[in-house]
Amino acid sequence: MNFEKELNQIVKNRVDVIKKQSKAKSIDEFAKDEATIARLNRIYETKDLLIYLYDMYEEDTELMKRVKKYSLGTVFAEVYDIDNYYIEYYNSGDDDWLVWINDALDQDFPLEYAK
8 A cells, every 4th residue: 555645636626526526617716715725725735634643753643553443544534524633632732642642543444452
């Protein structure tokens, strides 16, 4: 599995869906559609967060174990979901952002360990 290649494909697919859903008739209208821009921003923030976790904190988050168990698409969807706070934790500037993300990952994507 090539993590970044698969992630880029997920992002491309989601962006394509948003472009198709947009009612904008020109690039100017598209740029003024705040809801569409917010969804696009969240897609790219999700991508950036997952790449950062993969590159810098994979061992702490066990991201690849979660991806293998649940799929990258499922992990992306959950992190992207507005009802979850992964992006907000990451952007908070708080020193505990990684702890909060790990807690959320454990809640949303539990890994079973033999005792």
